[in-house]
Amino acid sequence: MKHFTNTIECLGNGAPHTKEAAAFDAFFKKMGNNPNLHFVRVFITFDLSHKTEKLQDNIYFMMSQYQELLSDEVRLAMSLARSLGQYQKKLHIDTANPEADDRLYTQAHYGTLFKNLNAYAHYDEAYALLNTRLTRNNIKLETKGKIALDVGCGGGRYTLALKKLGFEKVYGVDYSSMNIDTAGLRAKKIRNVFFKKADAHALPFKNNMFDFVFCNGVLHHSHSIRDGVKEIVRVMKPNGYGWLYLINKPGGIHWDTVELLRRVMRPVQPEYARNTLRLLGVPENRIFFILDHIMVPINILSSSNEIERMIKENNITDFKRLERGADTDMIEKLWKLKKTGNDDKEMIWKYGSGEHRYYFRKS
Template identity: 40%
Template sequence: MIIDAMTDFDIAPCLTKGPLAESGLEFTNAARNLGDHPFASVLRAWCIPSLFTRMEQLLERGDDPVDGTNSALCDLAGFLSLANSSGFKSIKTNGNLPVPGENAVEDADVKEVTGDHYGNLFRGFSSQSYWDEPAKLLEQRLTRNGIPLSEIQNKSVLDSGCGGGRYSAAWRLLGAAPVVGVDISSINIEDAARRAELGNLEDIFYKQGNVLDLLFDDDEFDIVFSNGVLHHTTDWEKGIAELMRVLKPGGWGWLYLIENPGGVFWDVIEILRVVMKDEDKSTSRAALQQINLSANRIFYMLDHVMVPINLRLSPSEIEGCLHSCGAVNVRRLQRGADIDRIEHIFQGEQYAEQRFGIGENRYVFSKPKQ
């Protein structure tokens, strides 16, 4: 199976029905009609910050997200159609840029491609984005959901799929110890270890490994943490089983998986996944760097848009898997940090459910005591 061989409608079901179907198809067709000229790849990449910015403006103003997003998609379709008629394809290049679609992603390559995707996104983070922001976000998410920081003091934590180690560091800074981060990407592990050393952070360790086959004994950690990882793997249920296996009896876990339904927010991301599915990741990153976006801003925009697998799950699917793996005290969290979709819903903001569906699937759960 070739991941890139999925149809547009597999990737973005909202193109078949729903409030964005017509404008979404107009936009994706206009993007495809640009062809495979390298400058077309840059134009398609620039559509990502354009749409994200428009959605953020709609949120700030409290405008109807459906009407506003339809307008944004139609505006971009018009822009791309105008660009297509401008004659830019006659511009000669030196031929060194990748051709869109030349590198299909086989299932066997998913782990490597996913690891490199996030490794190259994370390593550009500033010190503030790496150290300060994750600790603040984690503290808000814990305490607003009734989990005091006293419960994590001197507890061993596994950050399964740690990426560049931002949240591993956050757990350590909030008092957990020791903290172990595991990630498939050597880029991430090397960068995380380097930052921990520069920050003089003790009792934090990083190992390269697969979250679907953790290299740890049974019953090893007080807390297991999987934050937005397993929905990018080939077997999210196996990942949950592994979390439960290495969790100590009486210990607890934290799990975040992206949500279904997800409102206009996820519809737009899936439409962008259609537009960008054949694009070279380094070219797209460079296009966003060219307009001076920060590394964490580029991560936010390309995170789900350009990763090979981006599975959205319902609460019933997640809860069913947790229970089948032996988890108890399963609780879907109803609060988040100020930036979180679930927090907008909790605060009862107008149009919040249209924008964000049910909000992030964040869960805490326990392993029964023996």
């Protein structure tokens, strides 16, 4: 990967867990790029991801629990590394190519992940998540006779969700040929759903074409969020609506964990990571959610001010940041905490600002 975003917020902002995060990061730096210890990297990625998620299931968890978890993971990694040492001469593992093209690397990563998702993740889950997020934020989409675009559609799961919501026609674009092939197969029996290989920064559509443009978790993996936002607005019709989801900064322990593990997993080939997780008995859908952001070269966290500045640059004045989400969303957990009147001074370290989902109208 020629370009690798490398932002671990908790290492430089005086967070309660800065010391433990630094020790975790230092341990894996010291391990070096020894391919015979890649199993340790993958196992710790699985274990820390899973335990962090479980920790956050309790909205009243303590930051001291996360600090202890980071220290426990270092001790576990040390034990695993010692145990594997005796087998090093018998192991041969390919390492990741640090000079690989960023976009091709990301295409291959997501192409494989989306291809392996089951039907529930492609159809029902995506529709349920989107419908919940719309309903809880009092957004009623006008879909009858309308045309929608899904920018960075991946395997097409949200493209199909948009069709199920009632749009007359839905287009999905993605830079990965593998994703487009997967999406086409998934939607072959559904009318008026079209997929096209295209760059989110150079959409192959005329100005003012779509009633609704949906871009969900895509541009934070690109070299320019700003250029992507500009393209989204360009293809929206006047009085059309847009949806934009970007990673939040501050990110809380979820994104601290992701960023720590991105550095841990940088020397590891995605295929090796996927195969190892399968050997550990991890279901394909869980593999998707574990490796989603961890195995990509670019993973940009943005503040609400940064995002709103980019939206305003395109003469958008009618927009709102969504205050609620699905049950699994951090923004929903924050909403529930605020409803209880809980004055948790550690909230910003635990959950960050919650997901940045914006809904906006082009005048």
